[in-house]
Amino acid sequence: xxxxxxxxxxxxxxxxxxxxxxxxxxxxxxxxxxxxxxxxxxxxxxxxxxxxxxxxxxxxxxxxxxxxxxxxxxxxxxxxxxxxxxxxxxxxxxxxxxxxxxxxxxxxxxxxxxxxxxxxxxxxxxxxxxxxxxxxxxxxxxxxxxxxxxxxxxxxxxxxxxxxxxxxxxxxxxxxxxxxxxxxxxxxxxxxxxxxxxxxxxxxxxxxxxxxxxxxxxxxxxxxxxxxxxxxxxxxxxxxxxxxxxxxxxxxxxxxxxxxxxxxxxx
Amino acid sequence: xxxxxxxxxxxxxxxxxxxxxxxxxxxxxxxxxxxxxxxxxxxxxxxxxxxxxxxxxxxxxxxxxxxxxxxxxxxxxxxxxxxxxxxxxxxxxxxxxxxxxxxxxxxxxxxxxxxxxxxxxxxxxxxxxxxxxxxxxxxxxxxxxxxxxxxxxxxxxxxxxxxxxxxxxxxxxxxxxxxxxxxxxxxxxxxxxxxxxxxxxxxxxxxxxxxxxxxxxxxxxxxxxxxxxxxxxxxxxxxxxxxxxxxxxxxxxxxxxxxxxxxxxxxxxxxxxxxxxxxxxxxxxxxx
Numbered sequence: 001x002x003x004x005x006x007x008x009x010x011x012x013x014x015x016x017x018x019x020x021x022x023x024x025x026x027x028x029x030x031x032x033x034x035x036x037x038x039x040x041x042x043x044x045x046x047x048x049x050x051x052x053x054x055x056x057x058x059x060x061x062x063x064x065x066x067x068x069x070x071x072x073x074x075x076x077x078x079x080x081x082x083x084x085x086x087x088x089x090x091x092x093x094x095x096x097x098x099x100x101x102x103x104x105x106x107x108x109x110x111x112x113x114x115x116x117x118x119x120x121x122x123x124x125x126x127x128x129x130x131x132x133x134x135x136x137x138x139x140x141x142x143x144x145x146x147x148x149x150x151x152x153x154x155x156x157x158x159x160x161x162x163x164x165x166x167x168x169x170x171x172x173x174x175x176x177x178x179x180x181x182x183x184x185x186x187x188x189x190x191x192x193x194x195x196x197x198x199x200x201x202x203x204x205x206x207x208x209x210x211x212x213x214x215x216x217x218x219x220x221x222x223x224x225x226x227x228x229x230x231x232x233x234x235x236x237x238x239x240x241x242x243x244x245x246x247x248x249x250x251x252x253x254x255x256x257x258x259x260x261x262x263x264x265x266x267x
Numbered sequence: 268x269x270x271x272x273x274x275x276x277x278x279x280x281x282x283x284x285x286x287x288x289x290x291x292x293x294x295x296x297x298x299x300x301x302x303x304x305x306x307x308x309x310x311x312x313x314x315x316x317x318x319x320x321x322x323x324x325x326x327x328x329x330x331x332x333x334x335x336x337x338x339x340x341x342x343x344x345x346x347x348x349x350x351x352x353x354x355x356x357x358x359x360x361x362x363x364x365x366x367x368x369x370x371x372x373x374x375x376x377x378x379x380x381x382x383x384x385x386x387x388x389x390x391x392x393x394x395x396x397x398x399x400x401x402x403x404x405x406x407x408x409x410x411x412x413x414x415x416x417x418x419x420x421x422x423x424x425x426x427x428x429x430x431x432x433x434x435x436x437x438x439x440x441x442x443x444x445x446x447x448x449x450x451x452x453x454x455x456x457x458x459x460x461x462x463x464x465x466x467x468x469x470x471x472x473x474x475x476x477x478x479x480x481x482x483x484x485x486x487x488x489x490x491x492x493x494x495x496x497x498x499x500x501x502x503x504x505x506x507x508x509x510x511x512x513x514x515x516x517x518x519x520x521x522x523x524x525x526x527x528x529x530x531x532x533x534x535x536x537x538x539x540x541x542x543x544x545x546x547x548x549x550x551x552x553x554x555x
């Protein structure tokens with residue numbers, strides 16, 4: 001892999017963000033709204049519930065982690081969508097750029113934009129609601145790593161789907177996190193779920209983060225093997241997503257889909 | 268009209284060797300051999316063979332749907348041929364895609380540059396994609412060369428057609444390509460702007476010794492700028508030669524008249540071209 005083409009993909013996104021408030025605002029606004037909304041809900045639950053559970057840590061913490069995962073995924077897909085919206089595929093793929101370089105560029109963009117969202121969420125959650133985020137200590141690293149890796153995998157997967165199905169399938173991308181959230185137990189333990197949903201949840205890396213987070217907040221420690229399983233599953237998902245994207249790209253080159261890629265014109 | 272067999276429908280006997288064949292192959296910016304593209308039972312390009320020498324401007328002519336853009340897309344690596352072989356500067360595209368495309372660039376009316384990036388940002392983006400080592404200084408050079416300096420910070424989406432064409436050409440030159448594919452580069456320009464662009468491209472080809480494959484529906488332009496033309500119809504090359512002498516050689520008063528006659532000619536009535544390609548003066552692989 002070569003650094004310059006990777007930098008090109010990331011730099012293009014930086015140029016667009018720098019000159020476009022409409023692209024920057026959603027990176028900040030939605031996470032801020034989520035933190036404020038769930039912050040007040042958590043504060044209210046702390047006043048009315050006598051369970052001994054700190055909802056700021058368990059509920060608001062979960063929202064923060066889930067939003068971070070969503071931002072990573074959207075960071076990757078948004079960079080890809082820029083090529084869809086500007087119908088730039090021929091210009092980009094008629095260069096020496098390798099698919100691995102293109103995907104790495106998308107991932108770098110996802111890292112940068114999701115970190116902005118994470119910082120905004122941390123500042124608001126800590127400053128307004130006193131979320132003891134850093135009390136998780138070094139456990140934050142594996143938690144964030146699992147969510148980050150899985151966000152990349154889903155971002156690449158969603159991009160592959162849009163490459164195959166066409167620009168109109170973009171709307172299918174946005175509900176993906178909402179579709180997954182009941183299975184990964186963002187707000188409740190997996191044991192709450194029926195057996196088949198629990199089985200699905202165990203295949204999804206974020207479930208290991210949220211199970212461990214609740215356990216740590218409840219003073220029960222963490223499961224190292226659970227976190228390792230989450231990391232391994234997320235890495236496997238990245239490999240599968242990259243393989244799928246490459247396969248669809250090859251199909252698009254073979255079938256002529258890439259050459260005639262335009263809104264509403266693909267089957 | 269009986270069209271003599273001048274061109275390489277089917278294999279023209281190009282000597283294809285390893286990645287870079289010394290001697291003969293090294294003179295060619297592009298060589299395509301037996302290039303074919305099927306979409307199911309539809310044949311878009313039917314086993315054509317041709318070459319573009321270094322410093323040569325070759326016109327790829329033909330009616331709409333003849334297979335010109337399909338051919339260009341295959342050379343650009345964004346469309347996989349059903350059969351055949353493409354070599355850019357002797358490098359096999361199918362096996363060494365990145366290395367082959369590093370020497371190539373293009374402009375096409377259907378592939379506008381991102382309109383939400385400025386002139387400079389577009390050039391920077393593509394200089395990095397093409398892995399140009401001294402990208403920033405190369406861009407400064409191109410801004411002057413294509414009279415784009417005053418538009419440096421203007422979004423390309425708001426440029427006039429002429430300015431967009433100059434930017435597209437600047438982008439196409441950013442990696443100093445050995446092969447340039449120009450798909451109707453003057454299509455949306457007024458005659459004066461088109462003339463300026465043609466002059467620049469001609470000067471560029473002479474200066475850089477870059478091979479150019481040029482598609483156009485403007486026969487005046489083709490006669491003026493192309494060293495050689497290939498007439499494509501229904502995916503086959505029907506005719507090949509010097510655009511200035513071809514019309515007279517085939518009983519037409521102008522290239523445009525010849526084009527119209529060829530475009531309306533049922534392919535079946537030109538069997539010689541398809542069935543029995545003969546060696547010819549301008550054939551790729553023939554002695555210069």
